[in-house]
Amino acid sequence: MKCEQIREMLSPYIDGMTSEKENKIISAHLENCSQCQSELEHLRLLCVALKNLPVPKLPERFSEELHKRLVEEQNFVLRPKEIKTPKKSGWIAAGVAGIALAAGIYASSVLPITPMIASWQEKHIEDTNNKPSLAINEIINRIYSGDKEKVEEQNNAPSQNLQKGTQVATSNSQKGVPENKPDTEIESNAETTPLKEVSPKLADVFSTRIMVKNAAESADKVVQLARNNEWEYAYTDVPREMAGPNSCVLTIKVNEEDIDKVISQLDEVGKASAPLHNRLELTQQYSEVENQISLLQKEKETLQQAECTEQCKLDEIEQKVQVYLKQKAALDKELEMTTLEIYFVGEVNP
Amino acid sequence: MHSEEYLVKQSIQGDTRAFDELVSQYHNKIYALAFRYMGNEEDAYDMAQEAFIKAFRSLRSFKGNSSFSTWLYRVTTNVCLDELRRRKRRIVALSLDEPLATQEGDEVEKEIADSSPGADIIYEQKEFSQYIQELLNEMKPEHKTAIVLRDVMEFSYEEIAEVMNCSMGTVKSRISRAREVLRKKITDRELLP
Numbered sequence: 001m002k003c004e005q006i007r008e009m010l011s012p013y014i015d016g017m018t019s020e021k022e023n024k025i026i027s028a029h030l031e032n033c034s035q036c037q038s039e040l041e042h043l044r045l046l047c048v049a050l051k052n053l054p055v056p057k058l059p060e061r062f063s064e065e066l067h068k069r070l071v072e073e074q075n076f077v078l079r080p081k082e083i084k085t086p087k088k089s090g091w092i093a094a095g096v097a098g099i100a101l102a103a104g105i106y107a108s109s110v111l112p113i114t115p116m117i118a119s120w121q122e123k124h125i126e127d128t129n130n131k132p133s134l135a136i137n138e139i140i141n142r143i144y145s146g147d148k149e150k151v152e153e154q155n156n157a158p159s160q161n162l163q164k165g166t167q168v169a170t171s172n173s174q175k176g177v178p179e180n181k182p183d184t185e186i187e188s189n190a191e192t193t194p195l196k197e198v199s200p201k202l203a204d205v206f207s208t209r210i211m212v213k214n215a216a217e218s219a220d221k222v223v224q225l226a227r228n229n230e231w232e233y234a235y236t237d238v239p240r241e242m243a244g245p246n247s248c249v250l251t252i253k254v255n256e257e258d259i260d261k262v263i264s265q266l267d268e269v270g271k272a273s274a275p276l277h278n279r280l281e282l283t284q285q286y287s288e289v290e291n292q293i294s295l296l297q298k299e300k301e302t303l304q305q306a307e308c309t310e311q312c313k314l315d316e317i318e319q320k321v322q323v324y325l326k327q328k329a330a331l332d333k334e335l336e337m338t339t340l341e342i343y344f345v346g347e348v349n350p
Numbered sequence: 351m352h353s354e355e356y357l358v359k360q361s362i363q364g365d366t367r368a369f370d371e372l373v374s375q376y377h378n379k380i381y382a383l384a385f386r387y388m389g390n391e392e393d394a395y396d397m398a399q400e401a402f403i404k405a406f407r408s409l410r411s412f413k414g415n416s417s418f419s420t421w422l423y424r425v426t427t428n429v430c431l432d433e434l435r436r437r438k439r440r441i442v443a444l445s446l447d448e449p450l451a452t453q454e455g456d457e458v459e460k461e462i463a464d465s466s467p468g469a470d471i472i473y474e475q476k477e478f479s480q481y482i483q484e485l486l487n488e489m490k491p492e493h494k495t496a497i498v499l500r501d502v503m504e505f506s507y508e509e510i511a512e513v514m515n516c517s518m519g520t521v522k523s524r525i526s527r528a529r530e531v532l533r534k535k536i537t538d539r540e541l542l543p
Contacts, residue, residue, distance in 0.1 A: 012525075039533070051501060053502060055382040058378055058395075065399065066402055
C-alpha cells in the first residue's frame with residue numbers, strides 16, 4: 001500500500017478506529033517507512049498538545065449571573081400565560097375601565113345615553129346601586145364582545161358569563177326585541193329569584209400617563225420595578241385603535257397608601273402625570289356571584305332532601321359553588337387593593 | 351445529590367434550582383468547549399451563558415434519545431458556531447483549511463502569512479498553546495468542531511457523530527482532515543521535532 005493511503009488511515013489508527021485488517025497493514029508499513037512513522041509521531045504529539053491546552057478558570061460569578069438570568073427568563077415566559085390569564089376577568093375589566101371611562105365621558109356627551117340606560121335597566125337586574133358605572137359596563141361589554149376568545153372561556157369564568165349575559169341584554173334592548181333567556185343554565189333561575197341586596201362595591205382605580213420614547217421598553221422597566229417591590233402586575237390588552245401603535249398599559253396592584261410612593265418611583269422611567277382617581281363599580285358582579293352561590297346552595301339542599309339524588313349531581317353543584325367562591329375571592333381582592341393603571345404613551349414616527 | 355434524570359425533569363417544569371445543579375455539574379466543561387470555539391475568555395463566558403439559557407429554554411425538546419451531556423454539548427456547539435457564522439458574515443475572513451479553487455479547477459492550499467511566534471520562543475508552552483488556539487480559530491467550523499470534540503473534550507467518535515448529527519464516516523474524515531491541517535502547519539514551522 002502506498003504511503004498516501006496509509007497516512008489517510010493514521011488519524012483513525014491512533015484513535016483505535018481502524019479494523020484489525022487495517023491495523024495489520026499499517027503496522028507492517030510503518031516498520032519499513034520512517035516517513036510515515038514520523039508522521040504518526042507528529043499526529044500523536046499534536047493530540048497530546050491539544051489535550052493539554054490550558055483553559056482559563058471560569059469566573060466565579062458565572063453561576064450566580066446565570067441563575068439571575070434564568071429567573072428573569074422564566075418570569076418572561078410565565079408572564080403572558082400564568083400571570084395574566086387568571087386575572088383576565090378582573091384585571092382586564094379594571095384596566096379597560098380606565099379607557100372606557102374616558103370613552104364613556106366622550107360618548108355620554110355625544111350619544112343619547114339616557115334611553116340606552118333606561119332600556120338596559122328594564123330587563124336587567126334590579127340593582128339601584130349601579131348607575132355611575134353603566135356607561136363603563138356597556139363599553140367594557142362591547143370590548144369583550146369583540147374578543148371571542150375571552151367569551152369562549154365563559155364556563156370557567158363566571159364573571160364573563162355575567163358580562164356576556166349583559167351584552168346579550170344590551171344588544172337586544174337596542175333592537176327593541178324582548179330579552180331572551182341568558183345562555184347560562186343557572187341564570188334562568190336568577191330571573192325568578194330577586195338578587196340579594198349588597199352594599200355598593202367600588203374598587204379604586206388610579207390612572208397615570210407617562211410620555212416615553214419606547215412604550216414597551218419603559219413598561220419592561222416598570223415590570224422590573226414591580227418585581228423588585230413584589231407588586232402584582234399585569235399587562236392589559238387594549239384594542240390597538242384605542243391604544244395607538246407605540247403605547248401600552250400596565251396595571252399594578254398596590255395598597256392605596258403606597259400610590260404616591262409608586263408614582264415617585266416611576267420617575268426613573270419618565271414623568272408620570274398626577275394620578276386620576278376612578279372607581280370601578282363591581283356591585284353588580286359581586287351581587288350576581290353571591291346570588292349564584294346562594295342559588296346553588298339552595299339547589300343542593302333541595303337535592304339532598306330528595307331521596308333519590310345521585311351523588312355525582314351533588315358533586316357537580318359543589319364544583320360550581322367552588323368556581324363562584326373563587327370568583328368572589330378574586331372580587332374581594334380587587335376591592336381590597338388599589339389598581340394603578342399606567343399608560344405608556346410612546347413617540348410615533350411619522 | 352439528585353440524579354441527572356430527576357434534575358432534568360424538574361428543570362423542564364421550570365425549577366431553576368434544579369437547573370442550577372445541572373449547571374454546576376457541567377459549567378467547567380461547557381466553558382472549556384466554548385473557549386476552544388471562541389478563542390477568548392470574554393466570548394467563551396458569554397457563549398457558555400447563552401448555551402445554558404438556550405438549553406433551559408428548549409429542555410422540552412430534549413427527548414432523552416442521547417445523554418443530557420451530549421445534548422448540552424450540541425446546544426453549546428450550535429450556539430458558538432452560530433455566533434461565529436454571524437461574525438463571519440460581517441468580516442469575510444479567509445479560512446485556513448478551505449482550499450482555494452484555481453482557474454484550472456484544482457484546489458490549492460492557501461498561503462497565509464501567519465503571525466505565529468518564531469521557533470525561538472516556541473519552547474514556551476504558553477506561546478505554543480496560543481499558536482494552536484489561533485490555528486483553531488482559523489479553521490472551518492466542521493473541522494474545528496470535530497477536532498475540538500475529539501482531542502480537547504476527548505469524545506468518542508459516536509458521541510461526536512451525535513453532537514454533529516452526521517455519520518461516523520464523516521466524523522472520521524473530518525477529524526483526519528483537521529489534524530492533518532494542524533500537523534502540516536506546525537511541522538512546517540518546525541514546531542514539532
